[in-house]
Amino acid sequence: MSFSPFRRRLVLGTGLTILLLLPAMASFAGDPYLITLFSRILIYALAAVSLDLIIGYGGMVSLGHAAFVGIGAYVVGILSFHVQDGSLLLSWPFELQASDAALLVWPAAVLISALMAVLIGSVSLRTSGLQFIMITLAFAQMLFYLAVSLEAYGGDDGISIWSRNRLPLVDLSDDSSFYYICLVCLLVFLYLSHRLVFSRFGRVVRGAKQNELRMQSLGFPTYRYKLVCFSIAGAGGGLAGVLIANQNEFVSPGLLHWTHSGELIVMVLLGGMGTLFGPVFGAAALLLMEELLSAYTEHWMVFLGPFLILVVLFAKRGIYGWLSGAGGNHA
16 A cells, blocks of 8 residues: 555645634534534544454454443443442442542543453454454344343443543533543544554564464464454443443443444445544544435435445545545555
8 A cells, every 4th residue: 555645644634633623613603513423423433443453454353343332331331320329339349439530430441341352352363254253243242232131220221321521620511622532532542553553563463464374483472462452452442432421421232232343344444444544534434424314314324335335446445545645556
């Protein structure tokens, strides 16, 4: 893949400028809903970028990535439930009080999502190809049905959250402030992912995608590298789940469903797999299409199929690759 450096900088610079100025533009246009819509785009972009780490660079096609998004969201929801109820989070073997402080809740949600990714990955990564896809799908569906069975936390009906988490010096109940928090989370994750991909660690993961046996013969424990990459992607998905729970002030088992994972894969493919920045464009394209077309028909996804076919045929590196001058080249 060969991006035009100037066009790449122009595309990224234009996109970043729009995102930075969007609340002001929404205020000027008298349409505050744009802030809510683009906050959602940023959150799903974060989830899609984390998925691109394992699909685009590691060759690990997962149909269970929504599980980590749902885990992060449920950590926020369960802790908020106990704060609202005034009950203890744990009463045995020791008493533990719940909290709605973002500096406690968010790291806990990310850590739990990462640990679950380690557990799921430690089993799934012993397989490859179709078997890997099916095992990740199976784990996600197990967690989905577990969430449905949690009657204490709403079961099918989910958990309503009275208010967003508390963050020092920032009022998360203000949509503009929350938007910029989402933007900062996305930019930080993109920066860390970029550093990771182009580090020695990233080169090993990318090498394992191309020829895992060759990397093993060179002495690299590819299983461990891929497991760490899988857990980092899970942490990113968990952070996206945290932000979704705070934006919607609601958590439901639907966040863990395999169809949610499918939507994230579509975002990665639309924007450009293996580009990091591509999934951001893919998330924006998919959610803006949904927003615009659903106003005219509830069957808006009928139009998604032809659009995806056009992208595959004429922009093989996705929307970002096409905008950046990569054309139909492959990595």
